[in-house]
Amino acid sequence: xxxxxxxxxxxxxxxxxxxxxxxxxxxxxxxxxxxxxxxxxxxxxxxxxxxxxxxxxxxxxxxxxxxxxxxxxxxxxxxxxxxxxxxxxxxxxxxxxxxxxxxxxxxxxxxxxxxxxxxxxxxxxxxxxxxxxxxxxxxxxxxxxxxxxxxxxxxxxxxxxxxxxxxxxxxxxxxxxxxxxxxxxxxxxxxxxxxxxxxxxxxxxxxxxxxxxxxxxxxxxxxxxxxxxxxxxxxxxxxxxxxxxxxxxxxxxxxxxxxxxxxxxxxxxxxxxxxxxxxxxxxxxxxxxxx
Numbered sequence: 001x002x003x004x005x006x007x008x009x010x011x012x013x014x015x016x017x018x019x020x021x022x023x024x025x026x027x028x029x030x031x032x033x034x035x036x037x038x039x040x041x042x043x044x045x046x047x048x049x050x051x052x053x054x055x056x057x058x059x060x061x062x063x064x065x066x067x068x069x070x071x072x073x074x075x076x077x078x079x080x081x082x083x084x085x086x087x088x089x090x091x092x093x094x095x096x097x098x099x100x101x102x103x104x105x106x107x108x109x110x111x112x113x114x115x116x117x118x119x120x121x122x123x124x125x126x127x128x129x130x131x132x133x134x135x136x137x138x139x140x141x142x143x144x145x146x147x148x149x150x151x152x153x154x155x156x157x158x159x160x161x162x163x164x165x166x167x168x169x170x171x172x173x174x175x176x177x178x179x180x181x182x183x184x185x186x187x188x189x190x191x192x193x194x195x196x197x198x199x200x201x202x203x204x205x206x207x208x209x210x211x212x213x214x215x216x217x218x219x220x221x222x223x224x225x226x227x228x229x230x231x232x233x234x235x236x237x238x239x240x241x242x243x244x245x246x247x248x249x250x251x252x253x254x255x256x257x258x259x260x261x262x263x264x265x266x267x268x269x270x271x272x273x274x275x276x277x278x279x280x281x282x283x284x285x286x287x288x289x290x291x
Contacts, residue, residue, distance in 0.1 A: 041171040044162055045116075045180045048109045056102055056115050058204035060095040061122055064088050069202045070289045075224055077199040078289040085129045092129070096122050100161055111207035113181055117189040118204050119160060120172045125200075127154050128193050128286070136284045137193045144168065153192075184247045184258060187240050188217035196226055196238065196282035215262070222262040226283065230270035239282035252277045 068084040071077050084092075099119050104112050124137070131140045137153050144156025158166040167175075177186045191200040198221040205213055221227040221238075229236040241248055241255045248255045253275065260271055285291070 040165045041167055041175045042180060044104050044165060045112055045176050047105065048112055049106055050108055052106060052108045052111070054106050054108075054111065055207060056099065056107070056111055058095075058099075058114065058118050058206060060091055060098075061118055062204035064092055064095070065200070065202050065204060069200055071202065075220070076195065076226075076287070077202065078287050078291075079125065079193070079200065080289040081128060081132045081286075082290055084125070085132050089126070089129050092122060092126055096126060096160070103163060105163075108207065109181070110210045113177070113183075113189075114205040114207050114210055116172050116177055117186075119162075120169060120177075120190045121200060123160055124154075124169065124191060124193050127159065134286060136286055138284050178244075178247060183214070184244075185214040185218050187244060187247065188221050189214060193287055194283065195285045195287050197240075197287070198227070200287065218262045219264070222259050223264050223267055226281070228259045228263070228267065228271075230267070230274065233274070234278040235271070235274050235276070236279050236281055237277045239280040241277070242280045 064084070068080045068088055069077050070080055096119065099115065099122070102115060104115060107115065127140060127142070128134065128137060134140060139152065140154050141152065142154040142157035142159070144154075155169045158168055160167050160172075173186070173190050177190070188198040189205065191197050193200075198217055201213070201217065203213075227238050235256070237255060237259075245251070245255060248258045255277060256271060256274060260268060263271060
């Protein structure tokens, strides 16, 4: 997409052909990562210990986020990858190792979601740090077959393990989080290390605070220009709302209704009378504090 789109105001606007290609890749990604095709990953989270009070210790990840994620005046959170690589990468790897030792079947649903979101984000940062400096996560290739060759990025490689089951980042997002939890706020929880993505938060997700954290993440993104923008009556939305439209009601109207739910008064007023999305945009540049 970064080679076929056009840029406007710092964001990449996707050409028709590029959008079709990327949409197809993401649809096929979701299909090939579905529970029917990958029963192992989804089965880990088919059930939960509903009354469980077991909590997962995410304090190391929380500390690392507070140390290396830098909120900007433009409301973008960027990562100081250079400092993270020098002084925090070892602790990050230890955290990822410990989280993979947790049996998700002992957790309630909120703890399961927090575990998956934190693991996804931590492993994404770990992969970037392993290859840093890099301009975009799409420039990192870990293999994973034809779709990985088309889309770029590390999402198709088996990179973590839970209860003996090897998982890709796509397994976590498309094979577990989306179909099992069925919450569109999943898309505000997982971060792909890119400017166009919802912010990597400065705190770890926790089971006890999860709902408030997801709502806050949704508000942050919807009300930022890279999420939803209205210019002269035209609606420009993040490509996330095109790639995963099914999670937002399956139509432009569904996406707009979702946006209104989290819009601040100014954006809400601009959305009045708008019924269609005119274009989509996404910026795959690394969310690097050094740029």
